[in-house]
Structure formats: C-alpha cells, structure tokens
Amino acid sequence: MDEFIDFLQWPAMLVTLYAAYLIGSKRPDRRIFGFSMFILSNLLWIVWGWHDEAWALIALQVALMAMNVRGIFKNEH
Template identity: 90%
Template sequence: MDEFLDFLQWPAMLVTLYAAYLIGSKRPERRVFGFCMFILSNVLWIVWGWHDEAWALITLQAALMAMNIRGIFKNEDAATQES
C-alpha cells in the first residue's frame, strides 16, 4: 500500500496539469470540467499528503479546493449571464 501511495503523486501532478489546461478554455463547460479536475487533484494530493504527513500541503489543497468550488459557481454564474 505504501508503494501505491508514494506513486499517487504522479497521477495527482498529471491531473493538475490537465486541469490547468482546461481552465484556459473559452468554453464555460470545459472550464467547469477543469475546476472538477482541480478538485480531483486536490483530493489526490490530500491523500498523498496524509500518507506523508505533509500537513502544510493538506492545508493548501483544502484551501485550493474551496477556491475551485467557488470557481465552478462563478463560472456557471458568468455563463448564465452571457446567455
């Protein structure tokens, strides 16, 4: 199990990069998906951080997750106003 949790940082990094790519889209639905991918990466980083007892990383990821959730709502609000 330790090996799997050590490996988890790599998928977390890849999901984070993919999310950053999606956030740059002009299409609102892609941006929302990007925020969802960021939330997935936050969860992956939290799991990895818990395993490594990286408390500052866990705190950072929890705060970023809150901002990503906010981003979803802000993006949906903006998309609704554009229609």
C-alpha cells in the same frame, strides 16, 4: 500500500496539469470540468500528503479546493 500511495503523486501531478489546461478554455463547460479536475487533484494530493504527514500541503489543498468550488459556481451558465 505504501508504494501505491507514493505512486499517487504522479497521477495527481498529471491531473493538475490537465486541469490547468482546461480552465484556460473560452468555453464555460470546459472550465467547469477543469475546476472539477482540480478538485480531483486536490483530493489526490490530500491522500498523498496525509500518508507523508505533509500538513502544510494538506492545508494548501483544502484552501485550493474551496477556490475550485467557487470557480465552478462562478462559471455556471
């Protein structure tokens, strides 16, 4: 299980990069999907951070998740 949790940092990083790419779109539906991908990356980072007891990282991800939820509502059609 430890190896799986350690591996999560790589998909978390890739999802974060993909989300950043998507929110740069001019299309609101792609930006909303980008914020959704950011939320997925926040959750992946939280799982990884919990395992490694990285409490500052977890606090950061919770705050960023709140901003990503706000971003979804600000970008609705």
